[in-house]
Amino acid sequence: MESIYAIILVNILIFIGINYINPEILTLLALSPSDVWRHPWTIITSMFTHYKFTHILFNMWAFYFFGNSILRILGVWRFWLIYMMGGIIGSLAYILLGSPNVYVYGASGAVFALGGALAVLRPQAKIVFFPIPVPMPLWVGVLVNFTIMTILTIVLNLGIAWEAHLGGLLIGAVVGWFYRRRSFNSYRWN
Secondary structure: OHHHHHHHHHHHHHHHHHHHHOOOHHHHHOEOOOOOOOOOOHHHHHHHOOOOHHHHHHHHHHHHHHHHHHHHHHOHHHHHHHHHHHHHHHHHHHHHHOOOOOOEOOOHHHHHHHHHHHHHHOOOOEEEEOOEEEEEEHHHHHHHHHHHHHHHHHHHOOOOOHHHHHHHHHHHHHHHHHHHHHHHHHHOOO
16 A cells, blocks of 8 residues: 555655646656657656646546555555556657657556556456446446547547557556466466
């Protein structure tokens, strides 16, 4: 649990720093494909950076839900591995597929990695996904969320880095598959 609270605290402190102390912090921590070779740390720092209140609220809410579940299933070390890999692969996916001169930030790649891993590890767990008030399997909820956000972003130009979401989701699913397969082979779980 301490890992969850530590990540949320870091995100909140950076959010406060950007919004109430010095807005230029955002340009030091956000990722831009055209600047990444001059500022390579942004591949990591961007996953702890938020500017708008709704952005940090929704990311941290999803992070808390997915993170707690992954922490209970796989433990602290694997939780950190999935979170960091998801954020880094999400950043790299944005560098490869995103707009070269647009700055991006947020924990979404890391959050989607946790969601992807959980969707593979516990696919039939039931969730209610906003705005659809019907219980559905977790794997459906994660894919519906990704699809709706991606389509809305492309059609309405919402400025959401769907590329980072995709990178995080894919690496999370792969890691989830690895741990699920390993558990099945070692322990014969269902």
